[in-house]
Amino acid sequence: MKQDFLTLYGLKKSDFDEIMNRAGALKRLCREGKDHRSLTGKTLGMIFDKSSTRTRLSFEVGMFQLGGLAIFLSRRDIQLGRGESIADTAQVISRYLDAVMIRTFEQEIIEEFAGHASVPVINGLTDLLHPCQIASDLFTIEERFGSYEGVTVAYIGDGNNVANSWINAAAMLPFRLTLACPEGYDPDAFILERAKKEAALGVELHRSPADAVRGASVVYTDVWASMGMEDEQEERSGIFRPYQVNRDLLQEAGSDAIVMHCLPAHRGEEITDDVIDGDRSVVTEQAENRLHVQKAILEMLLGGGKNT
């Protein structure tokens, strides 16, 4: 049976750790310039309903490095954008492609697509979730601290797709997650309540950013208005102002704390220049790691990587 990558919820720890280990090996092979073409002749379609820099490039370059081909499919340019049904599109493009990555709005769109596709479908971000990002961020944390196990991650800001995927990850894996979101901008209630019951090391939602970051090893933030919320930008920038990750807030975190941001950043809003450019920030390494982790995910779904 085909396997999809639509959410981190339900992923077994052993499978997740295999992705982490393989990503480490792929990063070394990549850095050493060694051949690691494990997906020769395989094709990935990439449907984008929203903009992207990192996700598009990391999947496209990743497939190329693995010996395969990635095809960029903007909704505007394919018949999906002119009303061809999701079911028809999914069934037909499965006959050409070995896997599909989708970045879209509602999570239901990607689930419907995956239900009709006969090839693996990867979530490249929806309004609800961003699983590839958080899988890759846990790899960055593992690189920095030797393991993600037992680490405290503090997420400050909007209870958005990135926050929801952090919560799903904490439900499956042994790290502690604290969040601080303004009232009215909480993460998805169902995802949060489920994780509170299931997380091995706990998930806590605070209103005070200082309470959330106290003793944390990772201070993480994301934009206050995600893609599709552009008309709320002004209203949100007032409400979220106390949730800015700045030097004062960092003082409350652990002395070894690193700063992470999935990017793109709105500098001067959710994060200050001195913090994102400071010596605790790992944002560029974090962005690079999307490449290595997604290559490991592609191999897992497409059955490559046995010989390199």
Ligand code: CP
């Ligand atoms: N972090 C992330 O997904 O970036 P892009 O929107 O540039 O793909």
Ligand code: NVA
């Ligand atoms: N929450 C952001 C993440 C961008 C990678 C958005 O959805 O726009």
